[in-house]
Amino acid sequence: MTTTGGTVRLTRYARGGGCACKIPPGELEDVVAGLAATPAASSTAAGAQVLIGLETGDDAAVVRVADDGPAVVATADFFTPVVDDPYDWGRIAxxxxxxxxxxxxxxxxxxxxxxxxxxxxxxFDLAREVLRGGLDVAAEAGCHVGGGHSVDDAEPKYGMAVTGVADPGRLLRNDRGRAGLPLSLTKPLGIGVLNNRHKATGEVFPQAVQAMVALNREAAEAALRAGVECATDVTGFGLLGHLYKLARASGVTAVVDASAVPCLDGARRAVRDGFVSGGTRRNLAWVAPHTDFGGADEETRLLLADAQTSGGLLVAGEIPGAPVIGELVPRREHVLVVR
Structure with missing residues (x-):
């Protein structure tokens, strides 16, 4: 029986939700180990120079195609429904x-x-709303949408493959962190546990939707203006997972002030009520051997590992409007320290 709009619970058609349905980071690293066929900063047969590739698990591939022109940026991302509203799901994705x-x-x-x-x-009326949401956010970003690809699948999924440009001399990378730099976070945590509560109960959290549909454009522009060289976004591997990758790639230790990390209203209550995804627990298990948690309680640890969908930028530097949540220091026994 085909369902139509209005009261359809899209999240009921997905095992996971949003970026929480990613393959766990440790398992994914095992899968891609040794597959970096084109080393970063090397040239392909066609003369294109790879500036950012697979080596450090950065956010997108970046290739220079001409000595005097911009670099090409390529990425793809898609996931199962994170909210029930099809238009909002399209915008978020x-x-x-x-x-x-x-x-x-x-x-x-x-x-x-x-x-x-x-x-x-x-x-397909629902699918049309999903695509309309994606189109509207792409238009907000000044990004053209030129068709795409579709398949008949038992589980609904949506996302985009995106091509962009960047100044090859002013890239943000996850391996350019230096001891002494502050860490700034541009969106609050808690998206994952609120989405999980939404999936279980149908309760809608406008604060989570607002955070997820917000573009990271202004944050990236502010980081470039400030001369920042090191950044990543916080998505399915949680703040600690993405920060671990950044600190590991940069050869430093990241110290997080847990009291300074912003969280969405209702996020802590959602953790206490048990709305924690399996993806979040896998994130925490992955970083735990490399982390000194100090006196951080289980609730705090889970929020710091919460699997975000369309989270903010994590920036090694200060930018306007973003709270400083810690700093990078010379490498210690642990790659991550929570205080």
Missing amino acids: AANALSDVYAVGGRPLVAVNLLAWPRDVLS
Whole structure:
């Protein structure tokens, strides 16, 4: 039976939700180990120079195609429904895909849709709303949408493959952190646990939707103006997971002031009430051997590892409007320290 709009709980058609349905970071690293066929900063047969590749698990691929021109940025991101409203899901998925371009200091130019749809179960009217949401956010970003690809699938999924440009001399990378730099975070945590509560109960959290649909464009532009060289975005691996990758790639230790990390209203209550995804627990298990948690309680640890969808930028530097949540220091026994 085909369902139509209005009261459809899209999240009921997905095992996971949003970026929480990513393959766990440790498992993913095992899968891609040894697959970096084109080393960063090397040239391909066609003469294109890879500036950012697979080596450090950065947010997007960046390739210089001409000595005197911009670099090309390429990325793709898609996921299962994170909210029940199809239009909002489309907006969130598009903002999340575009974020990878912003996270390396780029500007998105063109995107193509990636859509998987259970055509015998869910109405194409809902799919149209998803695509409309993606189109509207892409338009806000000044990014063209040129078609895409669709498949008939048992589980609905949506996202975008995005191509952009960047100044090859002013990239944001996750391996350029230096001891002495502050750490700033541009969106609050808690998106994951609120989305998980939404999936379980149907309760809507406008503060979470507002955070997820917000573009990271202004944050990236502010980081570039401030001369920042090191950044990443915070998505499915949580703040601690992405910070671990950044600190590991940069050869430093990251110290997090847990009391300075902003969280969405209702996030701590959602953790206390048990709305914690399996993805968040896997994130915490992955970073735990490399982290000195000090006196941080379980609630704080779970929030710091909360699997975000379309989260903010994590910047090694100070930018206007973003709270400073810690600092980078010379490498210690642990890669991460929570105080």
